[in-house]
Amino acid sequence: MKILVPVKRVIDYNVKARVKADGSGVDLANVKMSMNPFDEISVEEAIRLKEAGKADEIVIVSIGPAQAAETIRTALAMGGDRGILVKTDETVEPLAVAKILKAVVAEESPELVILGKQAIDDDSNQTGQMLAALLGWGQGTFASKVDLGDGSVDVTREIDGGLQTVKLTLPAVVTTDLRLNEPRYASLPNIMKAKKKPIDEKSPADYGVDTTPRLTVLKTAEPAARQAGGKVASVAELVDKLKNEAGVL
Amino acid sequence: MTTLLVAEHSNTALSEQTAKALTAATAMGADVHVLVAGKGCKPAAEAAARLAGVAKVLVVESDALEHQLAEPLAAVVTELASGYDAIVAAATTTGKNFMPRVAALLDVMQISDIVTVVSPDTFERPIYAGNAIQTVQSGEAKKVITVRTAGFAATGEGGSAAIEDAAAAADPALSSFVGEELSKSDRPELTSAKIIISGGRALGSKEKFEEVIVPVADKLGAAVGASRAAVDAGYAPNDWQVGQTGKVVAPELYIAAGISGAIQHLAGMKDSKVIVAINKDEEAPIFSVADYGLVADLFDALPELEKELEKVQG
Ligand SMILES: Cc1cc2nc3c(=O)[nH]c(=O)nc-3n(C[C@H](O)[C@H](O)[C@H](O)COP(=O)(O)OP(=O)(O)OC[C@H]3O[C@@H](n4cnc5c(N)ncnc54)[C@H](O)[C@@H]3O)c2cc1C
Ligand SMILES: Nc1ncnc2c1ncn2[C@@H]1O[C@H](COP(=O)(O)O)[C@@H](O)[C@H]1O
Numbered sequence: 168m169k170i171l172v173p174v175k176r177v178i179d180y181n182v183k184a185r186v187k188a189d190g191s192g193v194d195l196a197n198v199k200m201s202m203n204p205f206d207e208i209s210v211e212e213a214i215r216l217k218e219a220g221k222a223d224e225i226v227i228v229s230i231g232p233a234q235a236a237e238t239i240r241t242a243l244a245m246g247g248d249r250g251i252l253v254k255t256d257e258t259v260e261p262l263a264v265a266k267i268l269k270a271v272v273a274e275e276s277p278e279l280v281i282l283g284k285q286a287i288d289d290d291s292n293q294t295g296q297m298l299a300a301l302l303g304w305g306q307g308t309f310a311s312k313v314d315l316g317d318g319s320v321d322v323t324r325e326i327d328g329g330l331q332t333v334k335l336t337l338p339a340v341v342t343t344d345l346r347l348n349e350p351r352y353a354s355l356p357n358i359m360k361a362k363k364k365p366i367d368e369k370s371p372a373d374y375g376v377d378t379t380p381r382l383t384v385l386k387t388a389e390p391a392a393r394q395a396g397g398k399v400a401s402v403a404e405l406v407d408k409l410k411n412e413a414g415v416l
Numbered sequence: 417m418t419t420l421l422v423a424e425h426s427n428t429a430l431s432e433q434t435a436k437a438l439t440a441a442t443a444m445g446a447d448v449h450v451l452v453a454g455k456g457c458k459p460a461a462e463a464a465a466r467l468a469g470v471a472k473v474l475v476v477e478s479d480a481l482e483h484q485l486a487e488p489l490a491a492v493v494t495e496l497a498s499g500y501d502a503i504v505a506a507a508t509t510t511g512k513n514f515m516p517r518v519a520a521l522l523d524v525m526q527i528s529d530i531v532t533v534v535s536p537d538t539f540e541r542p543i544y545a546g547n548a549i550q551t552v553q554s555g556e557a558k559k560v561i562t563v564r565t566a567g568f569a570a571t572g573e574g575g576s577a578a579i580e581d582a583a584a585a586a587d588p589a590l591s592s593f594v595g596e597e598l599s600k601s602d603r604p605e606l607t608s609a610k611i612i613i614s615g616g617r618a619l620g621s622k623e624k625f626e627e628v629i630v631p632v633a634d635k636l637g638a639a640v641g642a643s644r645a646a647v648d649a650g651y652a653p654n655d656w657q658v659g660q661t662g663k664v665v666a667p668e669l670y671i672a673a674g675i676s677g678a679i680q681h682l683a684g685m686k687d688s689k690v691i692v693a694i695n696k697d698e699e700a701p702i703f704s705v706a707d708y709g710l711v712a713d714l715f716d717a718l719p720e721l722e723k724e725l726e727k728v729q730g
Binding site: 178180183184185186193205261262265284287288289290292293295296297298299300301303305306309311324326327328329330331332333334335336345346380381382383384385386387388389390396398399401403405406409410413415416 | 483485486487490508509510512513514515516517518519520521523524525526527528529538542543544545546547548549550551552553554555556588589590591592593594595596597598599607611636644647648653654655660661663668669679680686689690691692698703704705706707708709710711712717720721724725727728
């Protein structure tokens with residue numbers, strides 16, 4: 168079976184985003200960009216399923232600028248088989264991403280699509296669920312365990328109260344949470360090999376998807392800054408201040 | 417103009433997250449109907465009817481809705497959507513699961529995790545782990561919105577809305593419930609606690625976490641939280657994780673012990689009223705958001721804190 172893994176190129180998780188002075192957005196010029204961390208987990212999970220003999224091809228897809236090809240290349244170096252870059256310099260909202268992915272699914276017919284639960288730039292946590300809805304498939308979101316069976320998949324999900332396991336009929340959509348696995352680093356020989364793996368280039372128009380944003384961003388601002396307080400010298404002083412100064416005990 | 421608020425509940429009880437999301441829904445100005453979809457969920461519906469300002473409670477019951485699985489729940493909400501201009505739910509793991517499904521079925525772009533209602537069509541939401549706040553306007557005919565409940569106070573009781581039954585949509589039968597492991601605790605829930613004490617990687621083991629953090633929590637009547645590192649290492653369960661991709665909290669008092677203060681952790685707690693950091697590294701970034709910083713070894717400081725609390729609590 169085939170697995171489709173959508174990966175997004177985002178600000179590196181170690182970099183603190185800076186808001187542009189004119190309020191028009193976040194400054195990404197000369198900022199380190201990487202694969203969305205949850206998507207690395209998705210790629211790793213797909214590779215493990217292939218290594219376990221449960222999948223035979225992993226297709227990586229990214230919607231973004233020309234540089235998103237590097238993100239696809241990283242996933243191919245980890246163990247993906249081939250890539251599809253849907254090239255656009257515009258911001259594409261999760262709903263439009265889901266529509267493009269739906270069209271890719273129609274062409275590729277994967278049995279499983281594994282996405283990240285959340286992109287760490289827009290923090291939307293929407294795309295996988297939207298894709299599942301548009302396809303009329305079941306969804307296993309925030310997965311900490313994926314158990315692929317015959318015709319179905321059991322997904323253990325991280326929920327507010329603990330863990331929940333659901334069974335989904337295949338084909339299905341899974342979104343990954345942090346505890347699903349620890350993604351591997353690509354080895355040098357695999358990075359070299361990945362250079363020869365094919366990446367198809369497409370555009371949103373090839374899939375007939377209108378990516379015009381539905382939402383208007385009026386402004387992007389710095390959050391209210393928090394003043395650091397002082398240090399206390401002892402536990403006794405801490406308790407005294409919490410009780411008598413802050414009034415929270 | 418009417419807003420549909422989809423309740424978060426356990427069938428037998430209404431979650432406080434619903435009362436908080438109601439505050440946001442009410443701020444949008446229209447009448448609010450609350451949907452309680454579940455199985456044997458009359459008690460939750462009755463509790464929803466008592467919330468101030470609720471105009472009507474709709475109850476939908478079916479076997480498929482018992483565990484709030486996304487596919488049947490989204491089918492119910494989508495079918496009811498034609499009568500509403502906005503659909504709102506708390507951004508809990510349940511809300512985050514079914515709401516984007518509703519949005520896609522309605523061909524609407526969802527606005528996730530709002531922290532402020534600026535006007536009925538304009539909202540503020542954090543992006544980039546809370547390092548930027550976006551003001552977004554929706555031109556969609558229907559708005560689909562999830563609410564970051566830490567930013568809203570709970571609406572109180574005092575209402576007596578009518579409760580009406582509504583028909584359940586057909587279950588798309590794409591998924592089924594297999595089982596769950598819910599953490600049981602007598603301590604307050606993270607997202608509604610007034611005081612939280614969280615432990616990080618520095619704790620070193622599950623045993624130490626329980627030995628050092630938990631007794632202080634019990635003294636304070638606090639909920640217990642953890643960093644991702646502590647959860648990954650198995651010192652604490654996943655549902656204790658505070659942060660960008662865990663729970664977002666804003667208690668009166670947040671105590672971070674042995675937590676460095678990574679961007680992703682700060683995203684989940686920096687709106688707390690008072691922050692205390694206990695860390696042996698005086699350069700730790702957590703001190704930059706702390707009102708009170710104590711540079712100390714937590715294995716000395718926390719047992720001492722327990723004793724000092726005993727003194728002031730008499
Ligand atoms: C996609 C993504 C999502 C993430 N989401 C989250 C999230 O939701 N929540 C989250 O918390 N993290 C999240 N993280 C992880 C985050 O980046 C950090 O790795 C994590 O928060 C670190 O946890 P920590 O502070 O416990 O550990 P460390 O960074 O290792 O810090 C341990 C601290 O303990 C101190 N210390 C050590 N011994 C003692 C002692 N005896 N007494 C006192 N202090 C001591 C040290 O000085 C240090 O500051 C995420 C990361 C990624 C990539
Ligand atoms: N532009 C994109 N290209 C490929 N995958 C994407 C894109 N945007 C979102 N995704 C996928 O959807 C997941 C959730 O993103 P979001 O809904 O934006 O938080 C990500 O982890 C990716 O797997």
